[in-house]
Amino acid sequence: MPTTANITINSVEGNNAIKVIHVAGELDESNLPQFESAITPIMEDKSVKVLIFNFMELKFMNSKVIGFFAYLYTTLSKDKRRIIFASYNQTIHDILALVGLDKLVDSAPTLDVAIQDAYKLINPE
């Protein structure tokens, strides 16, 4: 009964600069390699400026996964690219807060707000 996570990746209204990654289920060390494989192409595509992770249906992630997000954040930051975490629950918030990632990475209460924030990031006034 391996840990399962369903990952779907969309662009926002045909705007390739913003990608939404919907993560449902649980993430831990057993399925982290598959998660990394799914995210790495987006990370390497420099035309993608903002990655929104929709955690509305994510029930669990552990410290190994946090380590990957920290790596993702620092890698993208070098090119002034951003991550937004959207709609995470208390459990996810607790582990993000434990390592201070909640202060480092932008977050949004809903996916719609995250998308609005992403547009502001790529089109600053």
Added chain:
Amino acid sequence: MEKQTVQITITANLDYSSMIRHVAGEVFESAKFSKAWCGRLKLVVDELFMNAVKYGSTKDKSLVYITFEFDKDAVQFTIEDDGTGPKAKSAEELRAVIQKNESNNDLTRTSGRGLALIAKMWTDGMQVAQSTYGGIGIGFTKKLENAEKPPENAPMELPILSPEQAPANLPTTAVTPTLRPQTPMGAPTGSPIGSQIGKGPVYTVKLSGEIDQSNMAQKIAPVTEQVNAMPNGAVLELDLSELVYINSTFIGNLAGWYRTIQQKQGSLRLLHATEPVKEILTLVGLINVIEMVD
């Protein structure tokens, strides 16, 4: 409620992590922990299971032995391995590692040894002993009465002193507003994200000595005050030349200042960081994010 016991004997394979977490969640819920606390304690169980499988066992050959015991007051969790794993340690060695990381508050390593701090914040104590199965038995206790509010010392709950509250004796910090010619901070031209930043006045705050939970609020108050007061486009330099130790809570605050300053179109620079501080900043990746000046 009489003491209830749930025991699981399972092959050492991380594919079973989800099932173990599910059982843990059911146990903690039965023991009347809140949903938030069920989530936290599940994470601790997950970390312990991961360590037992990865370090204490031979994958798919070893068995891992898990016990939950709970009554109306508390829950006790224990996991034992057979010690045949590639990085198996004795109980004494593991106790020493945990104790070392507990006292260092080293959250930068969030798995394995970082478990020490998770356990410290979210449980009422960890126990490590030699197991009759050949390896280590490690476990924790959590009392229901200690789970009625969020955990203490969580980074997000650190009190931020207002200027009025800041204690008068701040021997190791100084705030020096320094006006310098406006210099673009290297923001890429033509980039759709960001704009020219950090062209305003430069403020310097010196931090020195050791910063840990015992003196955190006092030490960081001048920095937080400066971050909140500085105008848009300003630069904050933190002089770390005499800072020899920082803990994870400081890292969380540093990340928060960085973000606030970014939102103000300003810049944060770290000056002359010592090697121990650089090491921690490297481990969490902030060395690649925040400008460092030697």
